[in-house]
Amino acid sequence: MAGAVERLGYIGVGASDLPAWEEFATNVLGVAIHERGEDGTLFLRHDKNHYRIAVHPDPADDLMYIGWQVANDAALDAVRARLGEHGVAFSEGGADLARTRRVADLITLSDPSGVTTEISHSPLMDYANPFHSPRPVRGFVTDDQGLGHMVISVDDYEASQVFYREVLGMRVSDYIERPVGERTMRILFLHCNPRHHSIGFGSGAGRGKRLGHIMLQVTNLDDVGSTYDICFERGIADTTIGKHPNDKMISFYLHSPSGWLFEYGYGARTVDDEVDQVERFTVISEWGHLRPEGGRYGDRRQAAS
Ligand SMILES: [Fe+2]
Incomplete structure (x- = not known):
């Protein structure tokens, strides 16, 4: 689809306690601190990209920006054209911001909730210093x-x-609908590549914060288990290990130092636009994702929404 975003490239979050984040990222998530900005920003890395999550000093402890990626300069031009067709305002990011984000070029705009949305191409890869967890x-x-x-x-x-x-050209994978009192709680899951979803959203999905969770997917089930053990011992596991009915991910949720959650998972299915049909679910988990104080993941936010 011309002008559609293709990958979730990077995320920027603000954090009030950067030393806690450094310890958490390293010893819990197993991601590397690849670089520190002059203002103390931590550039977290979990693959060959220079960074994937930038943790900036900021008291809000919440999402700051979402970085979507397209293939090249021509694809970014197609995004500009698509935004123009939809009458959606955007700005050129400029050379300084591109340097800060470690991309060749980018544009910026706002999503309907006011979330800073950046679309870029050519992120910096670092093969000189290979990623080691x-x-x-x-x-x-x-x-x-x-x-x-x-x-x-x-x-x-x-x-x-x-x-x-x-506007961004993402496709629906499926959605979860649950009756909550007189209302229906909906979470929509969207993909832009074979990953089942790159973003999901709903009203009241973040428990008071814009950011509900970021999911990192590991290549080995044992790494979910060993990470769960660490979180259990530290008292930061939000749920037990469980399985989602839509992406089939085996995962658990844990608390970040900023209050919002990470999901740490393995084994998600991928999607194919030629094959898959949109499905509708009424539960968030097939099994597990139990919370220590009772109920399952999602129960609390449904009660609050
Ligand atoms: Fe998730």
Whole structure:
């Protein structure tokens, strides 16, 4: 699809406690601190890209920007044309921001919730210093599937659906609908490559924060188990290990130092636009994802939404 985003390239978050993040990233997630910015920003890395998650000093402890990636300069021109056709305003990122983000060129715009959305091409790869997990975790699933996935809370579900589907060109994988009292809670899962979803969103999905969770997918089930053990011992596991009905991921959720969650998973299925049909689910988990205080992952936010 001309002008559609192709991968989740990078994410920027703000954090009030950077030393806690450095310790957490290294000893829990098993991702590397690849570089430090002059302001203390931590550039976290879990594959050959220079970085995937930038943790900036910021008291909000929440999402700052989402970086979508396209293949090359021609593809970014196609994005500009597509945005123009939809009458969506955007700005050129400029050379300074491109240097900061370690990309060749980028544009910036806002999603309907006001989330800074950046679209770029040609991210910096670092083969001079190959990625080695500091824990060590064997490896993460990235490449043509992007860095992982994220779930965010949006202010206007319908406007967000128009933006991510029609403007950014992402496709629906499936959605989960659950009746909550008089209302129906919906989370929509969208893909832009074989990863089942690169973004999911719903109203009230973030428990008071824009960012609900970031998912990192490892290449070996044992690394989910060993990471769960660390989180259990530290008291930062939000759920037990469980399995989702839509992407078939075996995963668990854990607390980041900023309050929002990571999902740490293995074994997700991929999707194919030629084959897959959109499905609808009424539960978030096939089994597991149990919470220590009772209930399953998602129960609390449904009660609050
Ligand atoms: Fe997830």
